Amino acid sequence: MNRIFSGVQPTGNLHLGNYLGAIRNWVRLQKEFECIFCVVDMHAITVWQEPAALTASTREVAAAMIASGVDPKANIIFNQSQVSAHAELAWVFNCVARLGWLNRMTQFKEKAGKNRENASVGLYAYPNLMAADILLYKATHVPVGEDQKQHIELARDIAQKFNNDFKTELFPVPEPLILGAATRVMSLRDGTKKMSKSDPSEYSRIAMTDGPDEIAKKIRKAKTDPEPLPTDREGMTGRPEAANLIGIYAALSDSDVEDVVKKYGGEQFSTFKQHLADLAVSSLGPIGEEMKRLMADPGYVDSVLRDGAERARAIAEPIMREVHDVVGFLRP
Ligand code: AMP
Numbered sequence: 627m628n629r630i631f632s633g634v635q636p637t638g639n640l641h642l643g644n645y646l647g648a649i650r651n652w653v654r655l656q657k658e659f660e661c662i663f664c665v666v667d668m669h670a671i672t673v674w675q676e677p678a679a680l681t682a683s684t685r686e687v688a689a690a691m692i693a694s695g696v697d698p699k700a701n702i703i704f705n706q707s708q709v710s711a712h713a714e715l716a717w718v719f720n721c722v723a724r725l726g727w728l729n730r731m732t733q734f735k736e737k738a739g740k741n742r743e744n745a746s747v748g749l750y751a752y753p754n755l756m757a758a759d760i761l762l763y764k765a766t767h768v769p770v771g772e773d774q775k776q777h778i779e780l781a782r783d784i785a786q787k788f789n790n791d792f793k794t795e796l797f798p799v800p801e802p803l804i805l806g807a808a809t810r811v812m813s814l815r816d817g818t819k820k821m822s823k824s825d826p827s828e829y830s831r832i833a834m835t836d837g838p839d840e841i842a843k844k845i846r847k848a849k850t851d852p853e854p855l856p857t858d859r860e861g862m863t864g865r866p867e868a869a870n871l872i873g874i875y876a877a878l879s880d881s882d883v884e885d886v887v888k889k890y891g892g893e894q895f896s897t898f899k900q901h902l903a904d905l906a907v908s909s910l911g912p913i914g915e916e917m918k919r920l921m922a923d924p925g926y927v928d929s930v931l932r933d934g935a936e937r938a939r940a941i942a943e944p945i946m947r948e949v950h951d952v953v954g955f956l957r958p
């Protein structure tokens with residue numbers, strides 16, 4: 627049986643990269659798979675979060691999922707900390723994963739920066755918790771943006787080592803699903819940097835709650851080079867900003883990069899940006915509006931998360947019992 631698991635951290639500033647790299651693909655996958663979507667608040671606290679902001683961001687991410695078209699009845703939407711088995715399985719995986727494996731994780735190196743000694747232990751063990759998220763439900767497929775590929779590979783290694791060490795076939799080896807024309811959306815200010823929640827410049831990203839004027843303004847101000855648009859895929863080489871805007875257009879219009887360069891090749895950026903802004907406003911505008919409406923009704927969002935957590939627990943509990951038996955933990 628196939629089962630999808632994916633997560634987004636409630637760390638504020640949800641953006642177009644989160645939408646195109648992850649959430650938008652989930653909306654399609656819900657038709658084919660049993661899906662579990664998680665607001666990973668326990669991952670968020672690996673770096674400092676103001677408690678009130680964490681609560682608000684948790685609701686915001688849930689609202690983004692629902693507003694984008696994820697059906698909370700047909701799927702499970704919940705926040706990680708409501709299902710304590712995530713932490714429990716993560717501990718077992720802390721004892722399966724090797725230090726050498728974690729030492730290779732590029733996201734830790736980026737996030738910890740120069741002052742590694744001062745990074746939280748949680749930030750270092752982050753990928754083990756992520757493996758627990760996925761394997762707690764025996765998920766087979768994990769739709770994410772390009773930046774999470776290395777973490778999924780680690781989850782695969784953990785599943786295999788656990789199965790090997792304990793001579794079991796308890797865990798499936800999960801597959802990443804990296805889909806669409808914009809699996810790595812770049813900053814609008816610098817085409818060599820990933821669009822990220824933590825970039826100090828608001829103009830580097832389009833927020834999922836930005837209104838039409840903000841979206842249009844950010845696209846108009848997006849960095850480009852002085853040449854007209856390239857006429858083929860090869861022409862995008864060495865032009866990261868052009869490649870990024872073309873990729874965003876392709877993803878938002880459900881077409882390929884080839885189609886976009888065929889249509890706009892040789893045009894000036896000013897024309898293309900106008901069309902891209904119209905497209906972005908028409909796709910994101912209604913989602914942002916719906917998110918705001920949902921965030922004004924926290925009672926409803928909380929009830930979705932509570933109901934999701936209950937259903938998630940029902941799947942996780944028997945799997946956790948299997949883990950206890952395999953590991954040799956005595957249980958009542
Ligand atoms: P995060 O905000 O780090 O929790 O990421 C949530 C999801 O969005 C993950 O699947 C990421 O891979 C995806 N994502 C984050 N930033 C980007 C980006 N700039 N481009 C594409 N996908 C992204």
Ligand code: TRP
Nearest residue numbers: 631632633634635666669756759
């Ligand atoms: N680490 C992911 C990110 O920052 C979020 C995440 C946590 C996740 N657990 C997961 C994604 C499990 C997929 C599956 O983007």
